[in-house]
Amino acid sequence: VAESDIGRIQPGQAVSFRVDAYPGAAFMGKVSLVRLDPVIEQNVVSYITTIDVPNPDLKLKPGMTANVTVEIDRASHVLRVPNAATRVRPTADVFTALGQAFPDVGESAEEWEHTEAQATGGTLGTPASARTGEVWIFRAGRLEAIPVRLGTTDATHTAILAGPVTEGLDVVTAIAMQTSATPSPSTTSSPLIPPRRPPSAGRGTSGQRTP
Template sequence: MLENVEDLRRVLGLDKKRGHKVLLRAAFGTALLASFVVGARSILHRRAENARPHYTTERIAQQDLRVTVSATGKLQGLNTVEVGAQVTGKVQRVLVDYNDHVTKGQVLAEIDPEELRAAVEQQRAQVLSAEADIEQAKATLLEKTQARQRAVEQSKLGLIAQKDLEAANAAAMRAEADLAGKRANAEIQRANLKSNTSKLGKTKIVAPMDGIVLSRTVEQGQTVTAGYTTPVLFKVAEDLRKLGLLVDVAEADIGRVREGQEAFFTVDAYPGRQFPSRVLSVRNAPKGDDAKSNDSKTTEQNVVTYVAVLAVDNTDRVLRPGMTATATIVSETTPNATVVSNAALRFTPPPSASAGPPPRAGEKRLYVRHGDALSAVLVKTGASDGTFTELVSPLLSVGSEIVVDVAQP
């Protein structure tokens, strides 16, 4: 019986040094073979695992579902007026600046009145001259009327010829016409005086209402020309504590937007903060057809848009006119709705799995996992907020586990 290494070495006829080498080689070979067997088993196991389908699942939930419409636009004062110049001239004084509070009738700027004042004085003289012409015409008419009366009496006595009577009558009629012309001319001169006086008064640019100056586009010494278009000198907003948000709503979404709907919006100046709002009005004319729109194009990239006006409470004065805002209008709210993610509705099973029966009109497919197999369930859906969709079919209840994606092993 071999009781130790020495006995084995004697049987094999090995010396002590050579025996150690043989034993080491045999041990190494055995270890290598065992490692190969373990590695092969691990590879086969991984291949088997990879061959099995892996799915990501979620559960059907119950929550409030809000269907929304997104739109972008700009903030502006609810009652903003552009104040312009109605007369031509050099700006003599500018009395207000940006952000100044003004009251109705307050003078904002003055245009040099010298030329218009001279025109008023000249026109006043024209009125006086016209009135003097009227008095002279009255005197002439009186003279011609008296001459006609004498001619009539003399004609009755046979003291004058018929032609002399006719001449006196014509002279009186010409005097009456001349007086009427002089009176008409006087009316024209008075109207011109009134017009020039009005223009003189318009050299003072006044605030049309109480408010705040949003912009000033004129400097002292600048010449403004009032032609076919009125040059805008100031922009005045009535009350910045209440603003309006004008957003462009796409044609596809305008049917879901109505007056009174709740909304909220964000601005880049205050990231992460949502400002509450509500729909004040929805304009019927497409953008560009609206006279108040600055965009002359009715469509942009072949998409018709409509303007919705949102009311904004700006009591804390953190919002400013002209800010770009992204608004979300809540068009529909369903409390405690049974919802499923849109990812589950978009899921397509791998080719190895059965796709299930084709959905009918108004139906969609969800997939339920049974071990490594999938089964399709046809469901009816309702409103969607873009992330979740309401389930109106009773086939699946809250808490049911459904497949949303194929997971990576």
């Protein structure tokens, strides 16, 4: 495991992987050991990590090359948005084409989270991996920014831990500039994972409506 990633690898984490010999099969295991002796090759530092994997059929053989995924975090019963929605950055040309001044993002995610905690009589926990950001919506011909606190992410989606974002809200994932018309933001919905949440989950967004 590369030096840049080893800090997130811990014994007991779930692992899935595939091997070229069985392209349609997924194998599951767990991290059992991270060796402290670094391996240095061409000034690149890595650490040997041992994974325990059941092999009852003896399909896995010494020397096989595997593409491994280690689960370093998990989020359940939270709102999520496509990763593309967190990377949208409208330019000045976009707002000029819309006849719109650059909007004020408004209340920060931290301020919104504090207000929500006071309203619900509790506090909202923030994982160390959480970070602030914004998503954009296209409403009544105008782009509007919504401040959010972002959580766990994977290859396709990012969890929303706090912010005035609700299930079913269409968010901008891309903006295509046209030569003779206003930009056309593409939108997609932000569903819950899974469809139902327990009463105590999602306090940061439960029951909130966007302005």
